[in-house]
Amino acid sequence: MLTFDIINQSLESRARTGRITTAHGVIETPIFMPVGTLGTVKAVSVEELKACQAQIILGNTYHLYLRPGCEVMAHMGGLHPFMNWDRPILTDSGGFQFFSLAKLAKFKDEGVSFQSHIDGSRHLFTPERAVEIQSILGSDIMMSLDWCMGYPATRKEAMGALEKTTQWAERGRNFWIEQGRVNNLFGIVQGGMFADLRSISARQLADLDFPGYAIGGLSVGEPTELMYEMADHTVPQLPLEKPKYVMGVGTPENLVELAGMGVDMFDCVMPSRNARNGQLFTSTGTMNISNAAFRLDESPLDAECSCYTCQNYSRAYLRHLYKSRELLAYRLNTIHNLHYYLDLMHQMRNAINQGRFMAFKQEFYRKRER
Amino acid sequence: MLTFDIINQSLESRARTGRITTAHGVIETPIFMPVGTLGTVKAVSVEELKACQAQIILGNTYHLYLRPGCEVMAHMGGLHPFMNWDRPILTDSGGFQFFSLAKLAKFKDEGVSFQSHIDGSRHLFTPERAVEIQSILGSDIMMSLDWCMGYPATRKEAMGALEKTTQWAERGRNFWIEQGRVNNLFGIVQGGMFADLRSISARQLADLDFPGYAIGGLSVGEPTELMYEMADHTVPQLPLEKPKYVMGVGTPENLVELAGMGVDMFDCVMPSRNARNGQLFTSTGTMNISNAAFRLDESPLDAECSCYTCQNYSRAYLRHLYKSRELLAYRLNTIHNLHYYLDLMHQMRNAINQGRFMAFKQEFYRKRER
Numbered sequence: 001m002l003t004f005d006i007i008n009q010s011l012e013s014r015a016r017t018g019r020i021t022t023a024h025g026v027i028e029t030p031i032f033m034p035v036g037t038l039g040t041v042k043a044v045s046v047e048e049l050k051a052c053q054a055q056i057i058l059g060n061t062y063h064l065y066l067r068p069g070c071e072v073m074a075h076m077g078g079l080h081p082f083m084n085w086d087r088p089i090l091t092d093s094g095g096f097q098f099f100s101l102a103k104l105a106k107f108k109d110e111g112v113s114f115q116s117h118i119d120g121s122r123h124l125f126t127p128e129r130a131v132e133i134q135s136i137l138g139s140d141i142m143m144s145l146d147w148c149m150g151y152p153a154t155r156k157e158a159m160g161a162l163e164k165t166t167q168w169a170e171r172g173r174n175f176w177i178e179q180g181r182v183n184n185l186f187g188i189v190q191g192g193m194f195a196d197l198r199s200i201s202a203r204q205l206a207d208l209d210f211p212g213y214a215i216g217g218l219s220v221g222e223p224t225e226l227m228y229e230m231a232d233h234t235v236p237q238l239p240l241e242k243p244k245y246v247m248g249v250g251t252p253e254n255l256v257e258l259a260g261m262g263v264d265m266f267d268c269v270m271p272s273r274n275a276r277n278g279q280l281f282t283s284t285g286t287m288n289i290s291n292a293a294f295r296l297d298e299s300p301l302d303a304e305c306s307c308y309t310c311q312n313y314s315r316a317y318l319r320h321l322y323k324s325r326e327l328l329a330y331r332l333n334t335i336h337n338l339h340y341y342l343d344l345m346h347q348m349r350n351a352i353n354q355g356r357f358m359a360f361k362q363e364f365y366r367k368r369e370r
Numbered sequence: 371m372l373t374f375d376i377i378n379q380s381l382e383s384r385a386r387t388g389r390i391t392t393a394h395g396v397i398e399t400p401i402f403m404p405v406g407t408l409g410t411v412k413a414v415s416v417e418e419l420k421a422c423q424a425q426i427i428l429g430n431t432y433h434l435y436l437r438p439g440c441e442v443m444a445h446m447g448g449l450h451p452f453m454n455w456d457r458p459i460l461t462d463s464g465g466f467q468f469f470s471l472a473k474l475a476k477f478k479d480e481g482v483s484f485q486s487h488i489d490g491s492r493h494l495f496t497p498e499r500a501v502e503i504q505s506i507l508g509s510d511i512m513m514s515l516d517w518c519m520g521y522p523a524t525r526k527e528a529m530g531a532l533e534k535t536t537q538w539a540e541r542g543r544n545f546w547i548e549q550g551r552v553n554n555l556f557g558i559v560q561g562g563m564f565a566d567l568r569s570i571s572a573r574q575l576a577d578l579d580f581p582g583y584a585i586g587g588l589s590v591g592e593p594t595e596l597m598y599e600m601a602d603h604t605v606p607q608l609p610l611e612k613p614k615y616v617m618g619v620g621t622p623e624n625l626v627e628l629a630g631m632g633v634d635m636f637d638c639v640m641p642s643r644n645a646r647n648g649q650l651f652t653s654t655g656t657m658n659i660s661n662a663a664f665r666l667d668e669s670p671l672d673a674e675c676s677c678y679t680c681q682n683y684s685r686a687y688l689r690h691l692y693k694s695r696e697l698l699a700y701r702l703n704t705i706h707n708l709h710y711y712l713d714l715m716h717q718m719r720n721a722i723n724q725g726r727f728m729a730f731k732q733e734f735y736r737k738r739e740r
Contacts, residue, residue: 039690045699068665068690073667076686084682109545251505295438296445312454320409320438327413 002141002184002211004243012358014235014262017270017349020243022140022184024080024088026055029243029264030253031340032057033090035272038067038349039083042272043330045340046085051308052339053346056088056141061134062097064252065123066116070136076137090267091139092131093172095188095216099148107147107164121361127172138205143178143214144169151221158192165190173185174366175210186245188216193226196234202237206304212243215263219249228257235262243246252281252344252368256361259348275333278322281340283367289333307339308332315332372511372581374552374613382728385606385631387719390582390613392510392554394450394458396425399613399634400718402625402711403419403428403460405642408437409453412642413700414708416455422709424717426458426511428637431504435493436486440506460637461509463500463542465558466618469518474616477534479518495544504554512546513584514539516558517623521591525677528562531587535560536574541580543569543628556615558586563596572607582613585633589619598627605632622651622714622738626731629718641711645703651710653737659703664689677709678702 014320018025034041034049036057041049049057056200059079074081079089095112096103102114111126125133127145134142147164149157169187178183191197191290205213215234218227231246238244245265246258255266271281280287282302289301300310301318309332310319321329342363390397404411404419406427407666418429419427446452449459451528465482468475472484473670481496495503495624496514504512516535519527539557544553557575561567575583585604588597608614615635616628625636641651648659652672659671670680671688679688679702691699721730 038694038696039687040696041696043703045698067694068686072666076684077670078569082684082687082690084687175452193375224518260738296442298446314446314452317409317444317452317454320452324408324437326408327411327697327700330414331701339473 002243004212004241006241008220008353008355010260010352010357011355013260015260015348015352015357016264017352018243018264020088020264021233022088024086024140025232027088028055028344028349030255031055031265033265033267034338034341035060035085035267035269036085036089037063039064039079041334043276043334044272046083048162048331048335049054049085049338050087052335053342054087054338056090057085059089059091059137059139060097061091061137061143062094062102062208064091064137065094065133066118068208070133071194074136078136080138086123088140088223089138090141090265091134091137091143092247093134093143093145094125094189095130095143095146095148096210099150105167109164109166109167111145125169127177131172131175131179131185135179139184140183142183142185143304144172144187144210146216148189149190149192149217149220151193153192155192155194155197158190158194158197161192162190162197162201162313166201170208173210184211186210186212188214188247189234189238191234192215192217193222193230195230198230198234199237202234206237210242212245213238213282214245214247214248217311218246220297224254227254231258231263232261236299252341253365255341255344256348256364259345260357260361261353271337272334275337276330278329278333280333281337289318289322290316291319302340303308305336305339305343307336309336309339371551374582374611376611377700378723378725380630380722380727381725382510383563384723385718385727386629386632386634387614387722390632390634392457392458392511398425398719400625400629400715401635402715403635403637404708405460405637405639406453406455406634407433409434409707411704413646413704414642416453417454418678418705419708420457422705424708424711426455426460427455429459429461429509430464430505431500431507431513432464432472432495433462434461435464435501435503436488440503442470444506448506450508459508459509459543460500460635461504461512461513462617463504463558464515465500465513465516465518468495469520479499479534479537481538482513482619497538498545501542501545501549503554505549508553510553511582512555514555514580514703515544516560517585517588519560519562521563523561523562525564525567528560528564530566530569531562532560532571536571539575539580540578543580553628554581555584556580556584558589558617559604559605559608560602561602562587563592565600565615568600568604569607570612572604576607576609582615583608584615584617586617588616589624594624597624598631601628601633602631619727622711623735625711625714626718626734628729629715629722630727641707642704642726645707646700648699648703650703651707655738659688659692661689671706672710673710675706675713676708678687679706679709686729
């Protein structure tokens with residue numbers, strides 16, 4: 001079982017620093033988790049992830065279940081040895097992929113039946129099976145199977161999804177306890193964009209006493225202000241002493257805002273996906289590397305950045321690689337964006353520990369909007 | 371100007387070891403040069419190239435002239451700082467790409483006019499311009515513009531291409547001397563599959579006294595035995611004390627055979643291109659990583675291999691990455707294949723230095739054909 005120690009609580013906001021200790025090592029929070037969908041964070045090596053100060057990565061259960069599949073994962077001893085990553089791994093439950101990616105997904109009381117987006121084969125995920133598969137993956141932090149919804153959704157739909165999510169969380173938790181509480185299982189708060197439903201969901205899950213809690217169903221198309229409102233409302237409804245994770249969010253600005261609300265963990269494909277599309281995050285804003293203005297530009301992407309890419313390559317070279325669709329472009333861009341995200345978390349932790357989170361936030365916005 | 375010192379001459383064959391000293395460092399021969407078409411050896415970093423023991427890489431003048439172009443290359447100070455590679459670089463002259471890739475290439479006395487394969491723009495390469503562009507790239511070893519042909523070709527065509535190649539070699543050399551003999555310029559032997567024409571070409575180029583010589587126009591579709599016959603015939607026609615380079619060749623077996631004929635330098639896209647297609651070279655033969663037999667295979671690609679890929683990853687993981695088209699697959703496969711090629715050259719140099727090249731060759735074939 002993980003332990004979570006709160007190190008410093010900001011006096012100006014709900015932001016806090018903490019330390020999650022798992023079987024594969026320590027995670028300093030608030031933390032961003034790079035997404036390694038298929039047993040690799042796209043375009044980068046595990047050594048490069050470590051050089052970017054990645055402390056934990058995320059694996060997608062839906063994807064790994066389909067490819068390479070449970071037989072391979074069990075035979076190879078789980079995701080850690082398979083992909084040569086010895087630090088913590090968090091896996092999602094597949095719930096979001098059933099909703100967004102699988103064909104003909106049917107959400108029933110029993111679980112979710114779906115067709116593979118790869119070969120159309122039929123499968124059934126139950127709350128118990130979701131935990132079992134994540135155990136095979138050797139995940140340090142597993143997620144309960146949840147019932148996802150789009151935006152907008154009616155109050156009735158949100159209530160239904162919430163109830164199902166709580167029932168499934170309890171079933172998954174019972175299975176996890178029967179199996180000897182191997183690794184850790186988090187519950188996921190749902191409730192759509194209805195504050196009172198979020199409260200109900202949070203209370204029901206808190207009663208189940210999970211090692212940590214995720215807030216799901218955000219960043220599904222709603223306005224940013226509404227996402228902030230829901231997170232701000234939900235975080236205090238969950239046990240103060242447990243780690244809290246907002247799933248699938250978001251921009252650098254989102255991370256700063258949500259950390260200020262007391263969120264401890266984040267994941268998002270944005271830094272890696274945008275890198276592969278040539279969009280790069282810097283301390284002074286976001287840039288597109290294909291811009292002709294960089295054709296003869298000898299300077300690094302970000303003069304303040306200490307990443308491998310910025311220490312060794314010019315904007316002109318990165319633009320050339322990207323325009324030429326060279327594989328190295330995706331790697332160098334991804335290293336930079338992941339470093340940016342992880343360094344941002346590092347700066348936030350320092351600011352919280354030094355009691356100057358609000359000053360940090362002001363400075364962050366001042367520079368990003370320059 | 372480079373210096374070339376012959377270290378050891380095999381007594382059983384024409385194989386020899388040598389040392390080429392350039393402004394960017396020393397190259398131990400016989401050597402294989404990974405191909406870095408567009409200012410990057412596809413899928414790998416310069417650090418990974420060095421870890422594979424790459425001593426020199428090749429850049430393609432035709433490609434770099436079109437993208438990023440001479441203005442960028444001149445502004446950035448040449449290929450070395452642009453791509454962050456501080457070891458020697460050899461560039462080709464573009465001759466082969468005009469022949470194989472450019473649209474509507476017209477070979478005239480003056481030079482080659484062609485249309486870009488990217489945007490259809492019109493360009494003219496003269497022998498002088500080819501040297502000038504390679505100087506802008508900062509190439510340590512430049513190639514003379516040559517007149518390429520397909521296979522089969524008539525004796526008359528081969529004679530015409532040979533004559534033009536010699537005239538162009540002389541013009542390029544005169545330009546290079548006028549410019550102060552910056553870096554080094556090699557001549558390229560042509561002559562098709564006609565031994566007597568190869569002799570004429572070699573003699574004419576030898577009279578021009580280049581710092582080194584390439585044998586071009588091989589591996590253009592002819593049978594392997596004919597390629598060997600032409601190389602075996604041509605090498606002794608060139609000055610013994612100068613480095614000799616067979617362009618665009620080839621398989622591991624080709625390298626062993628040609629090194630035995632006294633060839634000092636090789637380049638080929640085969641290890642990197644085949645890696646990206648899942649075909650991997652090992653001490654016991656060639657394997658396709660997508661093979662279902664590797665699904666649960668925990669062993670490395672090659673038990674004898676010390677490369678990063680073999681030291682850290684299983685065949686099962688590499689198969690999964692390749693089947694999932696993950697970017698890391700191309701990198702890990704390329705590292706392995708380049709390491710295989712460069713280690714093969716290292717083994718050959720050791721064998722030659724220890725007077726056991728023929729024994730090495732027998733053992734190489736015995737294992738590869740197992």
